[in-house]
Amino acid sequence: MTVSTIIGMQWGDEGKGKIIDILAKDYDYIVRFNGGDNAGHTIKVGNRKFGLHLVPSCIFYPEKFKVIGNGVVINPETLLKEINEVENAGYSLKNLIISEAAHVILQWHKELDGIEDEKGGIGTTKRGIGPSFADKASRNTAIRICDLYNDNLKERIASIAELKIKIISAYGKETKFNDDEILNKLKSFAEKIKPFVRNTSYLLNEAIDKKKKILLEGAQGTLLDIDHGTYPFVTSSNTTTGAACTGSGIPPKKINKVIGITKAYTTRVGSGPFPTELTDDLGEKIRQKGGEFGTTTGRPRRCGWLDLVALKYSAMINGTDELVITKLDVLSELDELKICVAYEIDGKKTEEFPVIEKLKLAKPVYTSFKGWNINEEGWNKIKKNKKMPKELKEYLDFISKETKTKISMISYGPEREETVLL
16 A cells, blocks of 8 residues: 655745656555645646646646545636646646536635725635635535536525625725626536546545556645645635645555655745845845746746755655755856755744744854755756765755655756756
8 A cells, every 4th residue: 555645845836746746656646635726736747737726737647647636625616727738739638537526716806805905905816725625614505516417506506696796896896797607617627627537535545445546646735735824825725734634535554655755945926934034146046057946837946945843844744754855056156155954033042933923033053054056957966866966965965854754756857857856
């Protein structure tokens, strides 16, 4: 039995899509277990490049089962567009499976997301994710995939739309919803996805009993977890290992391995404290060289040095067994590198990742490292003989030692081939 989980260890955008694509060849089922189309996984093979938001990141393997779990909130328009793009590119999605218990993002969720973000300034993608998860928790105003096939769908839509209009009005905005149009779109969507809809909890546990291998694919990153992240500047769902269980129906004791993905530096999108952020020319250089612009929105990512306080916290929360370090090439040619090893808060030094009120006051305490200069030929040599320059080895060894986690893979570019298995 092998059930592995891929978890982002930072504020997302760690390069999970590429790593999932690489590892997928060794698994039978790849399962997206959380989030919505606010998360994007970019995968690239040869001249083919996809920015996926809902379909699991294994589209280059037609024979693999691609499961969208119950923990995902599904935007019908995004999912249909994604399915069409993948199939029009010549890749089969015959093995796509969608949980009947997944929730559906509707028009009012998007409107409310925009209005609420104007008031709160958290910096959401305005895709309706937060309001959709809020309805999921409130129970009476949510629609799941299974509800699309019920006879009372029309009445449900009318009732919920009436309530949402009142809520939006309370914000000082006026809106109208065309119930018939919403119903017809949902019915069309339901008909198109009907062959894919299953009870995925039974499906996955039966697969485990049959000794099949499952890779659980996380969206966003640990520091965006609604319980354990930098609240309120977080996403609306859980993004940690625990969410892999609740978002798939697979019990904790059946997960054998937790693989954490982290960049060699740190980035985040949107608002919120970021102790190691570089707001100077170096930060902009890293952004441009690393192509640090959001897959979903195109927003420029804030860039900074690797935050080991945050990374150790993520390793603890997730029970990480292995680390994958991505984008090491971006730091090449820098004379000096820094890693944040502690915070100074109100004159006191700490290695604990604090709640946001204290994180806003945190001043990073750095350890410096000598940089490396590795060109394409140099990376090829490292891949061939697994021998690294002293500077790179010291950098990686320090991360491994401090997090008490072995590094199993490093990545130095977007291509599959630009990866070293250690």
